[in-house]
Amino acid sequence: MIKFLPLRASRIALLPLLTLAACSSEPEAADLPYGTVQQMMANEVQPTTDIYWGAVRFESRLEPDGSVVEEEFEPRTDADWAKLVEAARKLQGFARDLQSEGYAKGRGDDWPVFANALEEVSKKAEQAALDQDPDAVFEVGGTVYNVCSACHQMYPPAQLEAATGDARST
Structure with missing residues (x-):
């Protein structure tokens, strides 16, 4: 014969399990x-x-014949520029996410500084794309690179990976 606990007793029995789950150190x-x-x-x-x-x-x-071919690339159409604007806006969103508690947890006090710097430079990147200014896009692209490189010097990708025991898998 199967005995069922009264509903109230079942809830009480689950309480320690729920409390334990809520206290987990792993970000959800x-x-x-x-x-x-x-x-x-x-x-x-x-x-x-x-x-x-x-x-x-x-x-x-x-080229195989010994000649040198030089090419300049820049957005030509409104759709090309829109793709660039969207990329800059996505970077801003990623920067805000990096400032969140889930991503900042366990990292140094400078983590939000780097993430904020990425957000700020991404705003400049967006403006350069909205202005459809190839020179500004090139220049701010270099600044984006410098912000990323500075963060990677403090938080080398290999060290982050080793610290979390996680690979670049999806």
Whole structure:
């Protein structure tokens, strides 16, 4: 014969389990909408910055016949510029997410400073794209790179990965 606990007793029995779950030191998935920092960087931030950095560039290449071909690239259409604006806005959103408790937890006091710097430079990146100014896009792209590099010097991707025991998998 199966005996069931009264509803009230069942709730009381579950209380310690729920309390234990609430005290877990691991951030919940809602706190890390893009997965770990490494996953966010590899799957979201890097591809988005690549869009911005690749929009205005100069390439020089040596052809098999020994000639040098030089090409300048920049957005040509409104759709090209809109893609660039969207990339800058996405970077702003990622920067705000990096400032959240879930991503900042366990990191130094400078973590939000770096994340805020990314947000601020991304606003400049957006404005340069809205102005459809290739020179400004190129210049601010360099600043985005410098902000990212400064953060990576303090928080090397390999150290972050080792600290969390997580690889760049999705």
